[in-house]
Amino acid sequence: xxxxxRKALEKQLRRSQILDAARMLLFSSGIDSVSISGISGxxxxxxxxxxxxxxxxxxxxxALQEEGLALLYANIRQLMEKEPSPEKQLxxxxxxxxxxxxxxxxxxxxxxYFLSSPTVFxxxxxxxxxxxxxxxxxxxxxxxxxxxxxTGVFKEAQPGRFSIMFWGTLHGLLHFKKLEHTVLENENHRxxxxxxxxxxxxxxxxS
Amino acid sequence: xxxxxRKALEKQLRRSQILDAARMLLFSSGIDSVSISGISGxxxxxxxxxxxxxxxxxxxxxALQEEGLALLYANIRQLMEKEPSPEKQLxxxxxxxxxxxxxxxxxxxxxxYFLSSPTVFxxxxxxxxxxxxxxxxxxxxxxxxxxxxxTGVFKEAQPGRFSIMFWGTLHGLLHFKKLEHTVLENENHRxxxxxxxxxxxxxxxxS
Amino acid sequence: xxxxxRKALEKQLRRSQILDAARMLLFSSGIDSVSISGISGxxxxxxxxxxxxxxxxxxxxxALQEEGLALLYANIRQLMEKEPSPEKQLxxxxxxxxxxxxxxxxxxxxxxYFLSSPTVFxxxxxxxxxxxxxxxxxxxxxxxxxxxxxTGVFKEAQPGRFSIMFWGTLHGLLHFKKLEHTVLENENHRxxxxxxxxxxxxxxxxS
Amino acid sequence: xxxxxRKALEKQLRRSQILDAARMLLFSSGIDSVSISGISGxxxxxxxxxxxxxxxxxxxxxALQEEGLALLYANIRQLMEKEPSPEKQLxxxxxxxxxxxxxxxxxxxxxxYFLSSPTVFxxxxxxxxxxxxxxxxxxxxxxxxxxxxxTGVFKEAQPGRFSIMFWGTLHGLLHFKKLEHTVLENENHRxxxxxxxxxxxxxxxxS
DNA sequence: CATGAATGAGCATTCATTCAT
DNA sequence: TATGAATGAATGCTCATTCAT
Numbered sequence: 036x037x038x039x040x041r042k043a044l045e046k047q048l049r050r051s052q053i054l055d056a057a058r059m060l061l062f063s064s065g066i067d068s069v070s071i072s073g074i075s076g077x078x079x080x081x082x083x084x085x086x087x088x089x090x091x092x093x094x095x096x097x098a099l100q101e102e103g104l105a106l107l108y109a110n111i112r113q114l115m116e117k118e119p120s121p122e123k124q125l126x127x128x129x130x131x132x133x134x135x136x137x138x139x140x141x142x143x144x145x146x147x148y149f150l151s152s153p154t155v156f157x158x159x160x161x162x163x164x165x166x167x168x169x170x171x172x173x174x175x176x177x178x179x180x181x182x183x184x185x186t187g188v189f190k191e192a193q194p195g196r197f198s199i200m201f202w203g204t205l206h207g208l209l210h211f212k213k214l215e216h217t218v219l220e221n222e223n224h225r226x227x228x229x230x231x232x233x234x235x236x237x238x239x240x241x242s
Numbered sequence: 243x244x245x246x247x248r249k250a251l252e253k254q255l256r257r258s259q260i261l262d263a264a265r266m267l268l269f270s271s272g273i274d275s276v277s278i279s280g281i282s283g284x285x286x287x288x289x290x291x292x293x294x295x296x297x298x299x300x301x302x303x304x305a306l307q308e309e310g311l312a313l314l315y316a317n318i319r320q321l322m323e324k325e326p327s328p329e330k331q332l333x334x335x336x337x338x339x340x341x342x343x344x345x346x347x348x349x350x351x352x353x354x355y356f357l358s359s360p361t362v363f364x365x366x367x368x369x370x371x372x373x374x375x376x377x378x379x380x381x382x383x384x385x386x387x388x389x390x391x392x393t394g395v396f397k398e399a400q401p402g403r404f405s406i407m408f409w410g411t412l413h414g415l416l417h418f419k420k421l422e423h424t425v426l427e428n429e430n431h432r433x434x435x436x437x438x439x440x441x442x443x444x445x446x447x448x449s
Numbered sequence: 450x451x452x453x454x455r456k457a458l459e460k461q462l463r464r465s466q467i468l469d470a471a472r473m474l475l476f477s478s479g480i481d482s483v484s485i486s487g488i489s490g491x492x493x494x495x496x497x498x499x500x501x502x503x504x505x506x507x508x509x510x511x512a513l514q515e516e517g518l519a520l521l522y523a524n525i526r527q528l529m530e531k532e533p534s535p536e537k538q539l540x541x542x543x544x545x546x547x548x549x550x551x552x553x554x555x556x557x558x559x560x561x562y563f564l565s566s567p568t569v570f571x572x573x574x575x576x577x578x579x580x581x582x583x584x585x586x587x588x589x590x591x592x593x594x595x596x597x598x599x600t601g602v603f604k605e606a607q608p609g610r611f612s613i614m615f616w617g618t619l620h621g622l623l624h625f626k627k628l629e630h631t632v633l634e635n636e637n638h639r640x641x642x643x644x645x646x647x648x649x650x651x652x653x654x655x656s
Numbered sequence: 657x658x659x660x661x662r663k664a665l666e667k668q669l670r671r672s673q674i675l676d677a678a679r680m681l682l683f684s685s686g687i688d689s690v691s692i693s694g695i696s697g698x699x700x701x702x703x704x705x706x707x708x709x710x711x712x713x714x715x716x717x718x719a720l721q722e723e724g725l726a727l728l729y730a731n732i733r734q735l736m737e738k739e740p741s742p743e744k745q746l747x748x749x750x751x752x753x754x755x756x757x758x759x760x761x762x763x764x765x766x767x768x769y770f771l772s773s774p775t776v777f778x779x780x781x782x783x784x785x786x787x788x789x790x791x792x793x794x795x796x797x798x799x800x801x802x803x804x805x806x807t808g809v810f811k812e813a814q815p816g817r818f819s820i821m822f823w824g825t826l827h828g829l830l831h832f833k834k835l836e837h838t839v840l841e842n843e844n845h846r847x848x849x850x851x852x853x854x855x856x857x858x859x860x861x862x863s
Numbered sequence: 864c865a866t867g868a869a870t871g872a873g874c875a876t877t878c879a880t881t882c883a884t
Numbered sequence: 885t886a887t888g889a890a891t892g893a894a895t896g897c898t899c900a901t902t903c904a905t
Binding site for chain 1: 864865866867868
């Protein structure tokens with residue numbers, strides 16, 4: 036039915052409208068000062084309407100998180116695909132994550148928000164969707180490593196594990212960014228990050 | 243004076259009492275639902291009394307964080323000192339951190355909370371004190387590595403950087419714990435962690 | 450639409466309801482003990498509802514102040530318009546102010562509160578509105594004086610200044626009301642007030 | 657008894673110590689941010705001690721108010737005594753009050769605080785003392801006027817009333833100071849004040 | 864579908880005052 | 885006398901969520 040289609044489309048449109056408002060607010064004022072009424076104001080919709088399209092405030096954030104993961108995924112693909120060799124590709128992935136954490140700090144923060152919080156639970160369906168996004172990113176890494184193994188550049192018996200470790204190291208180091216001028220004292224964070232990535236690539240190259 | 247001493251002791255006691263309550267609440271309800279009035283209720287003290295001993299809610303959290311870091315530091319020392327070789331010592335440090343994240347989940351969470359949060363800042367003095375605690379832990383790692391280099395077990399031109407990377411990897415992987423049954427799918431998190439630690443030790447052993 | 454109209458009316462009603470509660474509280478307990486939660490209790494509305502209709506506690510006071518000024522203005526007009534001559538009109542204005550300070554003591558107090566308070570400031574927009582109300586009252590006085598000059602009853606080179614002085618004298622004397630039985634000792638405050646008004650009218654009549 | 661005397665002296669000393677602290681705080685932070693604990697800190701005395709010397713926070717303010725009135729009294733005397741004629745003396749008194757409101761704004765505010773507040777009641781004894789201070793000031797005015805009448809410069813059947821009116825006008829106009837840039841629009845407040853003082857002196861000169 | 868009025872629990876923080884020592 | 889630990893009521897304000905229309 037044409038009518039049905041249009042309705043579905045409109046529904047999608049409203050969702051975007053709300054998400055746009057939420058994103059703008061998130062980026063301009065930080066995660067703590069995003070309120071439903073704020074979103075409703077920015078989106079020029081009633082508060083009740085927000086609740087029609089999203090069950091929760093958290094659901095809105097989850098959607099934003101997905102956006103972030105999608106963007107990160109795209110960035111990674113882009114930077115990685117420029118590179119010819121698995122080694123350079125891995126480095127490209129790491130570089131993409133670093134850039135993302137700086138250039139899309141708000142998305143990075145929101146992803147971390149959910150990852151760090153010991154509480155927050157989403158509905159199973161929602162959670163699955165988000166996990167899938169994380170999965171896709173991890174898969175790129177694993178594929179790159181597997182490809183490297185196949186071409187003989189890498190030697191690694193457990194590419195699945197190594198890819199998680201790789202990702203975990205990047206993640207942990209990015210977390211340390213805020214310690215740059217205190218605990219890490221003299222270390223330049225960027226250099227430290229690159230050093231670590233090289234270390235990891237070295238480790239898999241020779242093992 | 244006996245009286246003075248007892249007074250000082252009682253004062254210390256009250257502080258602990260408050261911190262205990264805060265810790266219990268934090269542990270049972272998550273960081274977001276720890277409120278001053280909740281603490282005052284749990285501690286069976288008036289709200290005002292809380293503020294007599296702590297300037298701020300944040301000061302309470304900072305104290306808790308420091309407690310956590312001190313405990314972690316002690317645990318690390320203990321597990322590490324059992325081991326004879328730098329390699330085993332590094333493994334011991336990693337093991338201690340893992341255990342800490344499980345057995346002292348509340349402390350682990352609070353440390354992470356402040357590390358992850360894009361906003362919260364402590365007063366300079368407070369921040370410095372916390373940083374020092376973090377520093378001490380990092381120093382153990384660096385010393386272990388340096389010792390390993392000196393005894394010829396490790397080869398690494400930049401022990402300072404490597405120790406941060408080491409710590410960062412552990413940190414990042416522990417963060418992934420909650421993804422165990424989703425993104426990490428088939429991987430047993432514990433095994434993954436150990437695998438990674440070995441990888442890191444391998445990397446420094448041969449390089 | 451009938452529905453829309455009723456809604457708008459109800460909204461206006463709620464505002465009044467809140468203002469009524471605030472006024473009653475102010476009247477019965479003094480300005481310092483008017484709290485939002487007190488108002489919400491008296492008005493039988495939730496605290497949040499108060500904040501839905503008024504941005505601030507101060508906005509409520511400002512509304513009350515404006516109410517007061519409007520009432521004073523009306524009273525002045527009424528008493529003044531009965532009088533035929535500028536002299537009697539001036540006396541009528543003074544009389545109206547005196548009556549207002551007695552019969553609408555709560556309004557009088559709130560107007561004074563904001564005038565006396567060394568701190569409190571309203572938002573520019575709000576302030577402007579209040580100032581306008583004050584202005585209107587001052588203008589009546591000035592117009593009366595100007596009219597008197599034009600008809601030759603008064604002689605005064607600076608009617609603007611004199612009207613402020615006139616108003617200031619009334620204001621200052623009403624402030625002294627509470628000193629009636631102490632500093633002012635034997636003076637009957639009412640008589641004193643009338644004496645002063647006559648003095649002022651005399652002063653402008655002859656000068 | 658020497659001991660008794662010293663004790664009484666010490667008691668007086670402590671009072672001053674507390675008042676000094678309160679005054680400093682009042683002047684540096686404004687009337688609203690003077691707290692007992694703040695005073696106790698500044699005075700280097702325990703909070704309990706404050707309550708030993710003053711029954712109330714209000715009692716402290718009352719003492720400060722008296723200080724203010726005494727200072728005002730002294731200022732008035734000084735400025736007035738320079739002048740030879742009753743007319744100039746009246747102008748001097750007015751001038752002194754104006755200066756006091758500017759140069760000792762904090763004292764002026766505290767005096768007004770008690771005058772404006774519709775609630776606050778002091779103990780009878782205290783109240784009497786404060787009233788006396790007010791009285792003394794009023795008496796100067798009355799004496800000046802009476803003197804003027806006796807020397808034939810002034811003509812006024814009711815010097816008592818006129819002096820209150822005089823004082824009330826000054827008081828009311830000083831209150832209008834904060835309306836200078838709004839309600840009073842183009843009027844320079846200082847000029848307006850002087851104009852009014854002259855008007856009053858004129859009024860009594862010729863009547 | 865869309866609205867937005869209404870809610871009320873919840874928050875961190877302050878501070879005058881008391882009272883056992 | 886002097887102390888300062890303890891209190892707890894009180895404050896203004898926020899905001900996710902609901903629900904009648």
